[in-house]
Structure formats: structure tokens, C-alpha cells
Amino acid sequence: MFTVGEFSRLAQVSKRLLRFxxxxxxxxxxxxxxxxxxxxxxxxxxxxxxxxLALKDLGLSLDQxxxxxxxxxxxxxxxxxxxxxxxxxxxxxxxxxxxxRKIESRLQAIRSAExxxxxxxxxKRITAQPVLSVRTMAETFSVxxxxxxxxRAALPDVAVNGALFCMCHSxxxxxxxxxxxxxxxxxxxxxxxxxxxxxxxxxxxxxPPVETMATTVVKGALETIHSGYRxxxxxxxxxxxxxxxxxxxxxxxxxxxxxxxxxITEIQxxxxxx
Amino acid sequence: MFTVGEFSRLAQVSKRLLRFxxxxxxxxxxxxxxxxxxxxxxxxxxxxxxxxLALKDLGLSLDQxxxxxxxxxxxxxxxxxxxxxxxxxxxxxxxxxxxxRKIESRLQAIRSAExxxxxxxxxKRITAQPVLSVRTMAETFSVxxxxxxxxRAALPDVAVNGALFCMCHSxxxxxxxxxxxxxxxxxxxxxxxxxxxxxxxxxxxxxPPVETMATTVVKGALETIHSGYRxxxxxxxxxxxxxxxxxxxxxxxxxxxxxxxxxITEIQxxxxxx
DNA sequence: TTGCTCCTCACGTCACGTGAGGTGGC
DNA sequence: TTGCTCCTCACGTCACGTGAGGTGGC
Numbered sequence: 226m227f228t229v230g231e232f233s234r235l236a237q238v239s240k241r242l243l244r245f246x247x248x249x250x251x252x253x254x255x256x257x258x259x260x261x262x263x264x265x266x267x268x269x270x271x272x273x274x275x276x277x278l279a280l281k282d283l284g285l286s287l288d289q290x291x292x293x294x295x296x297x298x299x300x301x302x303x304x305x306x307x308x309x310x311x312x313x314x315x316x317x318x319x320x321x322x323x324x325x326r327k328i329e330s331r332l333q334a335i336r337s338a339e340x341x342x343x344x345x346x347x348x349k350r351i352t353a354q355p356v357l358s359v360r361t362m363a364e365t366f367s368v369x370x371x372x373x374x375x376x377r378a379a380l381p382d383v384a385v386n387g388a389l390f391c392m393c394h395s396x397x398x399x400x401x402x403x404x405x406x407x408x409x410x411x412x413x414x415x416x417x418x419x420x421x422x423x424x425x426x427x428x429x430x431x432x433p434p435v436e437t438m439a440t441t442v443v444k445g446a447l448e449t450i451h452s453g454y455r456x457x458x459x460x461x462x463x464x465x466x467x468x469x470x471x472x473x474x475x476x477x478x479x480x481x482x483x484x485x486x487x488x489i490t491e492i493q494x495x496x497x498x499x
Numbered sequence: 500m501f502t503v504g505e506f507s508r509l510a511q512v513s514k515r516l517l518r519f520x521x522x523x524x525x526x527x528x529x530x531x532x533x534x535x536x537x538x539x540x541x542x543x544x545x546x547x548x549x550x551x552l553a554l555k556d557l558g559l560s561l562d563q564x565x566x567x568x569x570x571x572x573x574x575x576x577x578x579x580x581x582x583x584x585x586x587x588x589x590x591x592x593x594x595x596x597x598x599x600r601k602i603e604s605r606l607q608a609i610r611s612a613e614x615x616x617x618x619x620x621x622x623k624r625i626t627a628q629p630v631l632s633v634r635t636m637a638e639t640f641s642v643x644x645x646x647x648x649x650x651r652a653a654l655p656d657v658a659v660n661g662a663l664f665c666m667c668h669s670x671x672x673x674x675x676x677x678x679x680x681x682x683x684x685x686x687x688x689x690x691x692x693x694x695x696x697x698x699x700x701x702x703x704x705x706x707p708p709v710e711t712m713a714t715t716v717v718k719g720a721l722e723t724i725h726s727g728y729r730x731x732x733x734x735x736x737x738x739x740x741x742x743x744x745x746x747x748x749x750x751x752x753x754x755x756x757x758x759x760x761x762x763i764t765e766i767q768x769x770x771x772x773x
Numbered sequence: 774t775t776g777c778t779c780c781t782c783a784c785g786t787c788a789c790g791t792g793a794g795g796t797g798g799c
Numbered sequence: 800t801t802g803c804t805c806c807t808c809a810c811g812t813c814a815c816g817t818g819a820g821g822t823g824g825c
Contacts, residue, residue, distance in 0.1 A: 230804065234684075235662070235751065235765075237623050244806090245789060261797070262806055268752035268763040272716045275621045282622065283602050287788070300609050307609075311602045314595050321588050321595070328557050328585045335574050335581075347549045348556065349511050388509070410508075442546045477509065478542035489542040491509075504778065518780090519815060535823070536780050561814070780822070786815090796806070 226256070232266040236274055251277060251291055284310050323465065323498070330463035345441040345453075346460040351493065353434040356390065357419060357427040358408025364401060370447075372407045375421040377479065380409065389476040410475075432473070438493045439466065442477065446485035450474070453492045461496050470495030500530070506540040510548055525551060525565055558584050597739065597772070604737035619715040619727075620734040625767065627708045630664065631693060631701040632682025638675055644721075646681045649695040651753065654683065663750040684749075706747070712767045713740065716751065720759035724748070727766045735770050744769030 233240045246252040247264060252273055254264040273294075280290045289306065292298065298306075363369050373389060388410035395404045408427055419427040439461055443453035454472075461468060478489035507514045520526040521538060526547055528538040547568075554564045563580065566572065572580075637643050647663060662684035669678045682701055693701040713735055717727035728746075735742060752763035 228805075235749070237625055239790080240805095241790065242788085249788095263797095264805090269718065271751055271763070271765060272619070272718070275619060275714070275716055278621045278623075279619070281788095282598070283605065284598055304606060304609055307602050307606050311599060311606075314599055314602075318592060318595055318599075321592055324556070324558055325585060325588055325592075328581050328588075331557065332578060332581050332585075335578055345546070345549060345553070347552045349552075351511055440549070442549055444543065444546070475509070477545055489545070491545060502779075513816080514779095515816065516814085523814095537823095538779090555814095775825100777825090778823085780820105782819085783817105784819100785817080786813095789812090791809105791811080793808085793810100794806105797804085799801105799803090 227266045227268070229264050229266070232270075236271060238274070238278075246274075246277070249287065249291070251287060251294070283307065284314060326463075326465050330460070333463065345456055347440050348496075349438050349440050349493075351435045351438045354432040355411050355413040355415065356408045356430055356432055357411050357415065357417070358390075358406050358430050359421065359425045359427050360394070360404070360406040361425060363403050363405045366401075369403070369405055369407065371423070372405075372421070372425065375423055375425070376407065376409060376427065379419050379421055379427070389479070391474045391476075392471055394471060435470070435493075435495045437466075437496055439496045440491055440493045442489065442491050444487075444489050446480070446488055447490075450490055450492070453490070454494075457492060457494050461494075465499050466496040467499055468494055469497040500539045500541060503528075503538050503540070506544075510545060512548070512552075520548075520551070523561065523565070525561060525568070557581065558588060600737075600739050604734070607737065619730055621714050622770075623712050623714050623767075625709045625712045628706040629685050629687040629689065630682045630704055630706055631685050631689065631691070632664075632680050632704050633695065633699045633701050634668070634678070634680040635699060637677050637679045640675075643677070643679055643681065645697070646679075646695070646699065649697060649699070650681065650683060650701065653693050653695055653701070663753065665748045665750075666745055668745060709744070709767075709769045711740075711770055713770045714765055714767045716763065716765045718761075718763050720754070720762055721764075724764055724766070727764070728768075731766060731768050735768075739773050740770040741773055742768055743771040 227235065229240045229243050233243055236243075243252070243264070243266075247254060252270065255267045255270065256265040257263065258265070277290055277294075280293065281287070285293075285306070293303070359372065361372070363372075369391065373391075376389060390408060390410065392406040393403050394406060395402070408430075411429070413431075416429045418429070421427065439457050441453050441456055441460075443450050445452075458468070460466075472492055472494040475491040475493065476488070477491055478487065480486070480488040501509065503514045503517050507517055510517075517526070517538070517540075521528060526544065529541045529544065530539040531537065532539070551564055551568075554567065555561070559567075559580070567577070633646065635646070637646075643665065647665075650663060664682060664684065666680040667677050668680060669676070682704075685703070687705075690703045692703070695701065713731050715727050715730055715734075717724050719726075732742070734740075746766055746768040749765040749767065750762070751765055752761065754760070754762040
């Protein structure tokens with residue numbers, strides 16, 4: 226029979242841990258003095274404690290361990306739990322390795338540039354986006370700009386909220402004869418069709434969700450937006466990803482200055498791991 | 500200018516996160532309505548948020564990130580933090596891989612035995628142990644048993660507390676001509692020398708700490724204790740460790756029955772990773 | 774009026790660590 | 800009496816998630 230202090234020293238765990246396991250009913254001392262509340266442990270309980278510690282070491286939660294101790298679990302269920310835990314840890318390992326790659330690419334960037342460059346690219350999971358949009362062929366870039374202003378004219382409040390977007394469905398990234406989709410974010414319930422100047426119509430649609438988007442925010446006129454694409458390209462290569470799909474450009478702030486230098490755009494590019 | 504709801508949708512994060520980052524001063528909206536408390540975010544703040552998310556993605560804590568944002572950190576310091584984080588994660592990876600090996604060996608044990616065998620072996624870090632001990636050559640096993648009973652006679656209270664231990668310093672694990680160290684755990688302040696029957700003396704000493712001990716608890720007479728050693732041997736091999744040093748046997752409960760079947764012993768075996 | 778968004782508490786999460794404040798036996 | 804152990808609260812950790820309960824504008 227050992228007191229908490231003795232038992233904790235022999236087991237090389239903290240007294241607090243023993244009291245805590247008593248409190249949550251994981252390991253109750255065989256005897257508790259009713260007047261003083263002193264806990265007394267028996268030598269055989271070391272086996273129980275070891276079992277708990279071993280299961281904890283496998284990564285199971287105390288709740289799961291209690292389940293194993295009280296309700297007898299079949300070996301099949303035990304296998305299931307362990308397999309589940311194993312895949313969980315394996316997934317975790319992959320994430321951690323990706324994290325290391327990111328850190329390394331960051332370190333590389335610091336060393337090569339000797340500057341604390343802004344850290345712009347972030348991975349995000351993007352949910353399905355209800356939009357009102359129009360898809361059309363644009364021979365030149367100014368056609369796209371015209372459609373933008375037509376939308377702003379038709380939906381003045383949207384122009385303020387800055388939820389316009391643009392996608393280029395063309396395979397090649399040329400600046401002429403582009404298959405463009407242009408529109409604005411909306412709610413799922415909005416099913417209206419909005420006519421635009423020039424005979425085009427905004428129609429309701431839902432952009433599919435994307436598991437991993439590499440995103441970055443660019444401030445400046447449309448002509449400078451390629452810098453954002455370059456940044457995403459460099460980042461994905463350095464971090465073990467590859468571009469996978471067509472990008473979206475999201476206007477966070479429409480320009481008010483004549484030169485468009487106060488435009489703020491978020492670029493979203495689907496990526497996948499190599 | 501966006502409200503929390505709009506900004507959270509655009510950024511694909513929760514509103515709670517934005518309010519929380521405001522609360523802890525990580526990302527304050529550029530404007531807060533004094534009467535309603537409504538938060539308003541500017542499009543440019545998306546860049547700040549992205550920076551925070553990117554740093555978080557590297558594994559930095561919000562506290563560290565705030566440090567980076569408020570007090571400008573030099574690129575050298577940044578490198579230091581990232582390198583530290585990287586080694587931290589690498590260590591973590593090793594631990595997780597060891598955990599997977601343990602799970603696999605557990606699964607193997609379940610499948611081969613088709614039984615939910617007791618899970619006995621636990622790794623522990625053992626601190627330095629102040630002891631009173633005697634070291635001597637024992638020709639036969641019964642000499643060791645005699646020394647045990649001499650110690651119990653000299654220190655009756657220790658016999659109750661069950662803190663006797665035994666180590667075999669001999670290289671080979673034969674049962675004759677063993678270089679034995681036998682004694683009991685004590686406090687660091689205890690510097691007494693205890694004479695035993697037979698002319699031997701217990702002297703104060705400190706057993707060195709051991710980083711990783713594979714430990715198991717065995718109930719039964721001394722003759723059955725080899726089962727514990729076998730268990731540790733199998734376990735270490737299956738989990739990617741190797742025996743490294745001399746084991747300790749710790750008596751958790753001295754036998755009171757004549758056949759010694761109520762003896763409870765903990766075996767501690769130093770191990771290291773392969 | 775109904776529905777929608779906004780707000781501020783404030784508890785819950787997970788497995789304990791760390792005092793605070795008090796007691797009992799040598 | 801001093802020192803040591805034991806006890807029971809109860810807060811802190813980390814980064815939010817999740818209601819509860821109430822408000823303001825269409």
C-alpha cells in the first residue's frame with residue numbers, strides 16, 4: 226500500500242496525474258481513508274497504471290482508454306480503433322512534412338533575398354460559391370473591362386461590396402480570344418437573371434468547391450496583377466504543389482482612382498500535392 | 500469596407516476567428532462603430548489576415564505571430580524562430596513514427612494471438628535514484644535471497660514500503676557468480692551506512708537517471724520473473740528499440756506467502772532507438 | 774412583424790500543471 | 800514548533816467553437 230507520493234515516485238508520474246485519474250475514474254485507489262481523504266494504492270495497481278500509460282502512448286484519448294477499461298472491448302473493435310488511430314497519425318505526418326517544406330522554402334526565401342519579404346500565399350479550402358455570372362468570348366482585354374463596368378452599372382451595391390470575380394476558361398493564357406466568366410458572388414437563394422448593357426445576361430450558377438486553393442492578394446492596377454500569379458507559381462513549386470485547375474480573380478476593392486492603382490484583387494489558384 | 504460576415508465569407512474563415520483576432524489585438528478592424536460596436540474591415544486587411552494565416556500555417560503560435568507583427572523582427576531572428584520550429588517538428592515526426600510502430604506491433608500482437616493480451620510494457624524516463632545499496636559477488640541465487648532478507652531485517656519499515664531493488668552488473672546473464680547490487684530506494688538526504696548480518700553494509704549511492712527505460716510489472720514468485728524479461732525483449736524488438744544497459748528489478752510488494760506467489764516486481768530495462 | 778446580421782458574455786475543449794490555503798502526524 | 804505530506808478548490812493552458820440572450824435595420 227502506497228500513498229500518492231510514494232506511488233507517484235515509483236511510477237515516475239506526477240501526483241496530480243494520479244489524483245486526476247482518480248477524479249475521472251480511470252484509476253481509483255483501492256482504499257481511501259474516509260476521514261482524511263488519503264489515497265492508498267496497491268502494488269498491483271501499477272499494472273493498471275502501466276496499461277493506461279501504454280494506451281495513452283499509442284495516442285488514444287483518456288476517454289477512449291476508459292472505454293477500453295470499463296466496457297470490455299472486443300479485439301475486433303480494438304483493431305478498428307488502432308487502425309483508425311494509425312491512419313490519423315499518418316495523415317498528421319503528411320501535414321507535418323508539408324509544414325516542414327513550407328518552413329524550408331521560407332528560410333530559403335529569407336536567405337536568398339536577405340529581406341523579410343511579405344508572406345502572401347495562403348492555402349485555403351474554398352466552399353461552393355453561388356454567383357451570378359456571364360460567360361463569353363472576349364477578343365481583347367478591354368472587352369472584359371467593359372463587362373465589369375456593365376455589371377457595376379446594373380448592380381451598384383455590388384460594386385461597393387466588391388464581390389466581382391473573373392475566371393478564364395481558356396486553356397492557354399493569352400491576352401486575346403479568352404473564354405471568360407465574369408460575375409459577382411451572391412447568396413444561394415438569389416435566382417434572378419440580370420440583363421446587362423450589350424445584350425449579355427448574368428445568370429445564377431454555383432462555382433464548385435475546391436479543396437486546396439493557393440491564394441494571394443494583390444494591390445494595384447490590373448496590368449500589375451501578373452506579379453500575384455508569379456508569386457503563386459514560385460510558391461507552389463517551392464512547397465511541393467502543382468497547379469491544378471483554372472484560377473479565379475476576386476475583386477476585393479474596385480478602383481476609384483483613374484489609373485486603377487487602388488484596385489485590390491485576390492487570386493485563387495487550385496493546387497494539388499505532387 | 501466589409502462587415503465581419505462579409506469579410507469572413509471572402510476570407511473563408513469563421514466570424515468567431517475574426518472577433519477573436521480583434522480581441523487579442525492580432526487583426527483590428529480599421530473602423531468600429533462606437534454606438535453599435537459593428538466591426539468594419541478594409542479590403543487591404545485581407546493581406547494582413549493572409550500573413551497571419553500563413554505564419555500560423557508554419558506552426559507559429561498566435562503569440563509569436565503578434566510579436567512578428569508589432570515589434571519588427573529582424574530576418575536573422577525570423578530565421579532562428581523558423582529553424583527552431585523546424586527541429587521541433589522534426590522531433591515530433593520521429594515521435595509520431597515511433598507511435599505508428601507501436602500501434603503496428605500492437606495490431607500484430609492482436610492478430611497473431613487473437614486475444615486482447617495485457618499491455619504491459621511502458622517507456623519511462625527515470626530520474627536519478629538515491630539508494631542505500633551493497634554490491635557483492637553472489638555464487639548462487641540463494642545468496643541474493645539472503646541479502647534481501649538481511650535488508651528487511653535491518654530496515655523493517657522499508658520491507659513494508661516495498662522499495663527494494665536488485666541489479667546484476669555481470670555481463671552475462673548466468674545464474675551463478677553474479678555481480679549483484681542490492682538495496683533500497685531512499686531520500687537524497689539519507690547518508691547513513693547500515694550494517695547487515697553477514698558483514699556487509701548498505702552505503703548511500705545514486706543510481707544514474709535513464710532517458711528511456713522499458714518497464715513492466717510482473718506478479719509471481721522470483722522463478723517466474725523471466726517472463727517479464729521475455730516480454731520486454733519481444734516488445735523492444737517489435738518497436739524499433741534495442742536493449743542498452745543493465746536492468747533493474749524493483750520490488751513493489753515483498754512476498755508474504757511461503758511460495759512467494761504474491762511478489763510484485765517491476766523490471767526496468769534501459770533501451771535506445773535503433 | 775419576420776428574418777437576418779450584429780453584438781457581448783461565457784462555457785467547453787484536453788490533460789493535466791501550478792499555486793493557494795488549510796490539515797494531520799512526527 | 801518546524802517540516803513534510805496530504806487534501807480540496809480553482810485558475811491557466813491554446814485557439815477558437817458553440818450556444819445564450821439581446822439589439823438594429825429592412
